[in-house]
Amino acid sequence: MSEVHDLVxxxxxxIEVDRRALAAKEAALELLKGRLRGSPSKAPAIQxxxxxxxxxxxxxxxxxxxxxxxxxxxxFVDELRDAVARFGPQEFSIGHVEAALKRLGIEVAGKxxxxxxxxxxxxxxxxxxxxxxxxxxxxVPHRYRIRSQMxxxxxxxxxxxxxxxxxxxxxxxxxxxxxx
Numbered sequence: 550m551s552e553v554h555d556l557v558x559x560x561x562x563x564i565e566v567d568r569r570a571l572a573a574k575e576a577a578l579e580l581l582k583g584r585l586r587g588s589p590s591k592a593p594a595i596q597x598x599x600x601x602x603x604x605x606x607x608x609x610x611x612x613x614x615x616x617x618x619x620x621x622x623x624x625f626v627d628e629l630r631d632a633v634a635r636f637g638p639q640e641f642s643i644g645h646v647e648a649a650l651k652r653l654g655i656e657v658a659g660k661x662x663x664x665x666x667x668x669x670x671x672x673x674x675x676x677x678x679x680x681x682x683x684x685x686x687x688x689v690p691h692r693y694r695i696r697s698q699m700x701x702x703x704x705x706x707x708x709x710x711x712x713x714x715x716x717x718x719x720x721x722x723x724x725x726x727x728x729x
Contacts, residue, residue, distance in 0.1 A: 566610050628655050629669045630678065638698040640682050642690040643667055667691075682707055 632649045633641070643666050650657060650666070659665050670693060673679045680699060683692035696704070 566612070570612065625657070625665065626669050626672055628653075629666065630673060633670075633673070633679070633693075633695065636695065638694065640692050640694050642685075642692050643670065644690060646670065680704065680707055 629646065629650070632653055632655065633646060635649065636645070643663055646666050647657070647663060657665050670679060670691070674681055674693065677696060679693045680696045681691055682694050685691040694703075694707075699707075
């Protein structure tokens with residue numbers, strides 16, 4: 550009789566784990582549906598009763614734990630890279646990027662969105678994803694192009710211009726301008 554009691558207890562635990570997993574999937578589904586509608590998340594709040602600690606001596610079921618995976622989390626630079634990719638071979642400035650982000654529905658957090666965009670563009674430039682085609686100053690913004698969208702001949706021209714300006718740009722492979 551005790552074997553049947555153990556089987557019932559095991560089955561009840563498995564069902565509870567499955568219920569939690571299903572609730573998490575339903576919350577994720579609601580979150581995604583909300584994003585498709587463009588409205589804020591209406592995912593149900595996680596109830597602490599469902600997230601109770603295991604009994605003493607019982608192990609956590611790792612599948613039932615909500616773990617944020619940092620490697621899958623998108624950053625602002627990722628969003629910016631996606632927006633900039635839509636410019637193709639065209640030259641663009643911070644103003645173009647800001648307008649594109651607004652059109653895509655991506656809000657730039659902070660008091661000075663252009664500063665954040667500028668810092669992110671600089672990061673993409675340092676990584677070699679972007680090429681600074683024109684050095685700005687004062688009210689004139691820097692201008693950029695996507696390095697992979699440029700021909701080698703165009704890259705050489707910009708490398709020479711940047712060399713005259715004293716800039717050390719990198720190409721898509723991370724090498725210095727002289728490597729071209």
